[in-house]
Amino acid sequence: MTRESKQLIVVGGGPAGLSAATEAACYGMAVTLVDESSTLGGQYFRGRQDSEEEGSPRVFERQSQGVQTLIDTVVFDAPGAGVLSVLTEGQAARTLHYDALVLATGAYDRPVALPGWTLPGVFTAGGASTLARSYGVTPGSRVLVAGAGPFLLPVADELSQRGCRVQVIEATTPSTMVSGVPFVATDLEILGQTVGYLARLTARGVRRRYGRVITRIHGHDEVEAATIHRVDDEWRPIPGSETTVEADAVCLGFGFIPHLDLAQLVGCKISYSGDVAESFVKTDDSMRTSQPHIYAAGEIAGIGGSRVAVAEGRLAGLTAARDAGMVSREHYSAGVRRLNKRLAHVRRLADWMRNAYRPRVGLWDLAEPSTIVCRCEDVTLGSIQEELATNAATPRAVKTATRSGMGLCQGRICSQYIMEWLQAHHDFRIPPDNWPWRIRPPVRPVSLGDWLLSEES
Numbered sequence: 421m422t423r424e425s426k427q428l429i430v431v432g433g434g435p436a437g438l439s440a441a442t443e444a445a446c447y448g449m450a451v452t453l454v455d456e457s458s459t460l461g462g463q464y465f466r467g468r469q470d471s472e473e474e475g476s477p478r479v480f481e482r483q484s485q486g487v488q489t490l491i492d493t494v495v496f497d498a499p500g501a502g503v504l505s506v507l508t509e510g511q512a513a514r515t516l517h518y519d520a521l522v523l524a525t526g527a528y529d530r531p532v533a534l535p536g537w538t539l540p541g542v543f544t545a546g547g548a549s550t551l552a553r554s555y556g557v558t559p560g561s562r563v564l565v566a567g568a569g570p571f572l573l574p575v576a577d578e579l580s581q582r583g584c585r586v587q588v589i590e591a592t593t594p595s596t597m598v599s600g601v602p603f604v605a606t607d608l609e610i611l612g613q614t615v616g617y618l619a620r621l622t623a624r625g626v627r628r629r630y631g632r633v634i635t636r637i638h639g640h641d642e643v644e645a646a647t648i649h650r651v652d653d654e655w656r657p658i659p660g661s662e663t664t665v666e667a668d669a670v671c672l673g674f675g676f677i678p679h680l681d682l683a684q685l686v687g688c689k690i691s692y693s694g695d696v697a698e699s700f701v702k703t704d705d706s707m708r709t710s711q712p713h714i715y716a717a718g719e720i721a722g723i724g725g726s727r728v729a730v731a732e733g734r735l736a737g738l739t740a741a742r743d744a745g746m747v748s749r750e751h752y753s754a755g756v757r758r759l760n761k762r763l764a765h766v767r768r769l770a771d772w773m774r775n776a777y778r779p780r781v782g783l784w785d786l787a788e789p790s791t792i793v794c795r796c797e798d799v800t801l802g803s804i805q806e807e808l809a810t811n812a813a814t815p816r817a818v819k820t821a822t823r824s825g826m827g828l829c830q831g832r833i834c835s836q837y838i839m840e841w842l843q844a845h846h847d848f849r850i851p852p853d854n855w856p857w858r859i860r861p862p863v864r865p866v867s868l869g870d871w872l873l874s875e876e877s
């Protein structure tokens with residue numbers, strides 16, 4: 421590929437990235453799609469490679485014309501404008517050049533620190549689901565699937581179908597589900613899915629308990645039991661309401677948070693919506709970020725599920741092609757109208773879900789002084805509290821004083837939790853338009869040799 425042709429790189433092979441790549445390629449852009457996984461499809465299609473849904477790897481294979489696909493390839497740095505450093509498994513690091521970039525790096529489970537959450541046998545709901553779907557491995561035999569949101573249902577479905585004895589512990593009350601009836605009832609696709617989950621869970625005797633939160637996970641070397649409290653509307657435990665349940669695995673899922681590291685590295689503006697406690701890459705209505713020729717789609721532009729990701733991905737691909745001069749104004753306007761109609765439909769339910777299952781402040785009360793908050797650097801909540809006696813209550817001061825967020829994961833696990841905790845317990849306010857957690861390369865662990873090699877190439 422010559423540098424003169426318009427080169428688009430799409431990072432992320434989930435529904436958003438596959439859709440963006442397909443759309444841009446169909447207008448003649450030279451597209452390279454990069455994903456660190458060994459299969460395409462992202463989180464939603466993991467273990468469902470034969471799905472024929474829109475945004476799936478099968479549909480991508482059929483519809484994408486000449487897209488160069490690099491799997492097992494992680495983007496770990498962006499050393500200059502138009503340049504990404506990548507590392508493909510088994511190969512030396514190298515650089516890729518782009519004229520336009522679509523970021524579709526997805527999301528991961530929102531980490532919530534609570535006593536016992538670092539015990540072996542505690543999983544994220546998404547992690548447990550991936551283990552089961554991709555490798556046929558279940559987390560245990562008596563499993564608590566706990567947190568908030570519709571994602572608990574497919575996880576419970578998956579695990580109970582594989583023979584686990586599952587209980588679902590949902591923080592919101594049944595009235596939350598009832599308030600969603602007008603949205604779900606007019607969305608036949610989701611209605612069918614929801615009814616299916618509930619019917620299967622009922623048939624398998626999966627108990628679902630609402631208005632409850634796991635407040636402590638017990639065990640010496642592994643999970644043995646969990647304490648569950650009834651909670652008030654803000655998810656604060658109600659004293660005296662606790663019960664203890666035996667279990668050998670706990671899967672925690674309090675929704676997802678976007679994967680922002682790469683977007684931050686290339687200088688995209690990050691916003692924060694306090695109403696739903698969500699950080700995301702700021703885009704305009706056409707998925708352009710604050711950086712020229714860089715677009716964002718899917719979960720990193722706001723959690724909305726796979727249908728929103730597909731429509732946003734297509735819009736990002738179309739806009740990238742338009743900005744590269746490969747789509748006429750009329751054609752672009754017609755495409756935007758069509759995609760916006762679809763987005764309005766799928767976002768209706770997604771917005772309700774986002775609001776109904778938003779994390780409540782009680783979540784930031786669960787950790788105790790001895791609870792580890794930063795798992796990479798073993799930083800406890802107590803050591804953060806000690807530093808606050810003499811330090812400013814800001815994420816940067818906490819990071820510098822305690823090393824929280826400086827480990828291998830670069831703060832992916834603890835950074836948002838620490839900010840939310842500072843917001844709930846101190847005067848710190850997460851600014852809506854100035855994301856306060858800085859990121860440094862490499863965004864994924866790579867050897868120094870590989871890093872230097874990519875800087876040279």
Ligand SMILES: Cc1cc2nc3c(=O)[nH]c(=O)nc-3n(C[C@H](O)[C@H](O)[C@H](O)COP(=O)(O)OP(=O)(O)OC[C@H]3O[C@@H](n4cnc5c(N)ncnc54)[C@H](O)[C@@H]3O)c2cc1C
Binds near residue numbers: 719
């Ligand atoms: C573990 C998990 C399981 C989920 N399961 C479901 C489900 O069953 N049903 C449902 O409706 N929703 C599920 N979701 C929600 C899901 O994220 C969305 O519905 C949908 O997959 C979003 O699509 P996306 O393209 O935005 O992101 P994703 O599907 O997350 O795709 C992002 C892709 O980017 C790649 N990537 C990220 N960073 C880099 C990098 N630096 N270099 C290279 N590649 C990179 C990742 O490997 C990933 O394949 C799940 C989410 C998670 C986190």
